[in-house]
Amino acid sequence: xxxxxxxxxxxxxxxxxxxxSVGGLxxxxxxxxxxxxxxxxxxxxxxxxxxxxxxxxxxxWRANRILGYAANTVVTISLAASLALLVSRLPGHxxxxxxxxxxxxxxxxxxxxxxxxxxxxxxxxxxxxRSLRRSHTDGAFLFPQMVLDKELRKEMGEDQxxxxxxxxxxLAFNTSTAFSPTDVPVLSRWAKxxxxxxxAISLGTIAILAARAxxxx
Numbered sequence: 001x002x003x004x005x006x007x008x009x010x011x012x013x014x015x016x017x018x019x020x021s022v023g024g025l026x027x028x029x030x031x032x033x034x035x036x037x038x039x040x041x042x043x044x045x046x047x048x049x050x051x052x053x054x055x056x057x058x059x060x061w062r063a064n065r066i067l068g069y070a071a072n073t074v075v076t077i078s079l080a081a082s083l084a085l086l087v088s089r090l091p092g093h094x095x096x097x098x099x100x101x102x103x104x105x106x107x108x109x110x111x112x113x114x115x116x117x118x119x120x121x122x123x124x125x126x127x128x129x130r131s132l133r134r135s136h137t138d139g140a141f142l143f144p145q146m147v148l149d150k151e152l153r154k155e156m157g158e159d160q161x162x163x164x165x166x167x168x169x170x171l172a173f174n175t176s177t178a179f180s181p182t183d184v185p186v187l188s189r190w191a192k193x194x195x196x197x198x199x200a201i202s203l204g205t206i207a208i209l210a211a212r213a214x215x216x217x
Contacts, residue, residue: 034082
């Protein structure tokens, strides 16, 4: 009960937008790169997020967490399936170059959003556990604010700083573009593993884009 005095309410809408955006990006993929109807992913995500939001408002964090993991899993499986279908169709040259490039670009953005959601969901016990702490001092990632002197953090108004979704989105963006965490060192093995997978997917989709661009030119 003592922790409840320090509970901060982190906005959840950026994560909801990110997950729904992944569903929307899958909706615009050609039918050959999706499993099931085009609307399936966004419908499943919406069906999971609606009760998750209700559970959060009611303070049922266990149900919220389970439904959140389920939504993350849905978009992850859909991403993996679409990537596998994309790669399997490359040798046969079955898709027009422009369509293939558009699909690879959509999956690159899906990759970025999916892994940002996982980092946000898993770091330091998840968003609920992070909200119980006065400030963020421990986790899988070493954010710059975490290494500041306590007095300096207080002077800067960052003494109760905690990472939000945008911080994890920035981390995921750097991983997808620079293939490294840049200003946020990685401390946990699970995080290093996820970042390697994300970098590999990003590199593969960028290679597809580059190869098709060369062929078109």
